[in-house]
Amino acid sequence: MSCVGIVGSAGAYGRWLGAFLERHLGVRVIGQDPADPASHTPQALIEQAQVLVFSAPIRITEQVIGDYVRLAAGREAGQLWIDLTSIKTGPVAAMLASQAEVVGLHPMTAPPKSPTLKGRPMVVCEARLDAWRPWLQRLLDALQAQCVRTTPEHHDQVMALVQALVHATHLAQAGVLRRHAEHVGSLVELFPYRSASFEMDGAMIARILALNPAIYEDIQFGNPHVPQVLDTLVEEVTRLRDLVGQGDEAARGGFRQDVLAANKAAIGATALAEGNYRFERIGYLLADLAETRSLSVHLPLDQPGSLRALLHVFERHGVSIASLHSLRNPAGELHFRLGFDADVDLGALARAAAEVDASGIGRVLDGASSMAALSPARRLAASLQRRAATPDDVPALLALREATMREHMRNSGVDTSPGSMLARLLNGYQHAQVLLREERIVGLLKLDRSGPDHVVMQIQVAPELQGQGLGRALLEEYIEQARDAGKDVTLHVLKANPARGLYERLGFVVEGEDAHEFHMRLSHR
Missing domain, CATH: 3.40.50.720 (NAD(P)-binding Rossmann-like Domain)
Known part of the structure; x- marks a missing residue:
């Protein structure tokens, strides 16, 4: 054919x-x-x-x-x-x-x-x-x-359990978290208290809400077997709620027998053992990925001996590797994530990373000295693709600027005419990167590293991604890069922009101002 x-x-x-x-x-x-x-x-x-x-x-x-x-x-x-x-x-x-x-x-x-x-x-x-x-x-x-x-019929019965039930329970969890967020904290604020189970569930919730919503809608509404499955789910949760609400020893006995023992027997000893072991492996992986010292390296030569050559570089510099995982970055490149103990010699690690880059063995994809633990906001930032902005991106970036900055500019008395908006966007455009989700522009980074200081010219995030700590995560990433390079970070913020509070919490101080903006600096010298 x-x-x-x-x-x-x-x-x-x-x-x-x-x-x-x-x-x-x-x-x-x-x-x-x-x-x-x-x-x-x-x-x-x-x-x-x-x-x-x-x-x-x-x-x-x-x-x-x-x-x-x-x-x-x-x-x-x-x-x-x-x-x-x-x-x-x-x-x-x-x-x-x-x-x-x-x-x-x-x-x-x-x-x-x-x-x-x-x-x-x-x-x-x-x-x-x-x-x-x-x-x-x-x-x-x-x-x-x-x-x-x-068969097609059995497939749809199975998918009502494997897909629709799983999605429904996590969407219900998301709703519970949303309704309690005002008093207890958002998903981002709860993350430091996480168990491995909560981290996995949080990742599932984020995955569902991050992808195409039409798919999840159609899986619920398009499968005729889903209503019966959801009815059963409601019955099971209602039974659990009633037992907990009753609260006495008889209720505890019902919980042990009807909720724990009955389900344990139904699943079977072999499946329980295998599932528990699978959970432990995922838990160890999450712990490795949360290491605060890590390095990601892409090996451009996919051939026998490439990984061995990479590991020998760290051995020569006396750097012990605590964990090693292969995965793909948001661009689809296969890379190796190396984790290090918190007391690793940062100088030796930096020298090893520099040798990896200079030798052509691999390409270092993130900073060699330190990475903060991968919070949900950091994971969101890592999930977005990045590329240099092109002239074709200008209309979309103007719309993004309109959506995110017009109110702050107007409140600060800054010209918001189309010409002024365009001029601000094009200023330093050679330093601009766009953030992409499913090939759609959802953010702008304009970061100038060419001078004696690292300058944050613009960080803008689409309204749909605001409130999740993404802007802070992007700025922290840039701050870490500047710290590694021994450079201060400077920025200007409109006087009416509440982002000034975030900058101050990150250590920026006001060193000057003009009619419309505060001039701020974070010193690393």
Whole structure:
């Protein structure tokens, strides 16, 4: 075969799968997506592709497939049709109305930053498969996923538990945390008190709320088995609440028997042991990732001996490595995170990092002297992609400035005309970086490191990400870099901007002012 057509080619999975098919199977990929005016027409996909992959939003997938069935009008005979949605009964039935061979696939992960699905489960629902079976197996082998086969109906029953129930419980947790935040503290403020369980749950909540909300909505509303599962969840939580509210010894006995013992017996000894061990491994990993001294290194030469050469550098400088993990950064690069004990010789560590960079063995991705423990805000900052700003970004950055700065500028008596806004944005634009989430601009960093001081020209965060400590995390990151370089940090803040309080808490002091701004400095000398 020579061509695969992807319906929904501009979406996250459509883009990932298109690149995967071209790279690993060597096929030509064409796509159709309303979000991409340059994409092919549905007619072109039917005429040119031998395999059609439907990667549309869950709620419209059946309708989209039906449209293609009517448009193809029998010309799809001999083709293979695949869908990638989280619901299977409806989409597979819609594809079976065609004359194509039909398979439903459900990768149990968002589009990964890794090149394959290695280590990730994927559900396979073979509905009508004959001539295309060898090609499908070749695709599955290349994806390297842990495949499990079932029917569309059983898939949806399982997903009501594996996806919808899990999402619902964490969204309910988020609601409880929100309603108690005023009196006890936000998720960020609770983080220093975390247990491993709370940290994992907090990460799940953040993951759900950070990704495409339409997916989570459709998983709840699009699966007919979800209401019954949620009813059962309410019954179980109500039973627990009633026992705790009753509070006497009889209630405690009911808790021990009905909540603990009954569930323990249902899960079974083997699954309990394996799950507990899995939890402990994750707990150790979280502890390693919370080390306050760490270094991340990208090895550009992916070949035998590269890691050994890296480790020898630290050995030569007398630096002991407390932990070592491989992971991918937000840009998808494989890198190694090395953790060090709190009493590590920072001078030796800095010299080792400099040798790694200078030798070409690897590229150091973060500061060598110190990293604060990875709070939720730091993790949010790390999850955002960064790149140099381009002229094409100016309209989006102007809109960001309008949303975040107009009120402060007006209250400070600063000109807010379009020309003034543009001039402030373009001042020092060569130092500007944009922050991206799912390829959308959500922030601006304008940091000048060229002079005797490190200058914070602008840090702006989209309103949707404010209130989570992101601005502080970005500024702390820059402060650490300046400290490593032995440079002071300076900035100007509008007199009406409440961010001055944050700057003072971080150690900045006012060293001057003009009509509209305070001039502040954080000294490292």
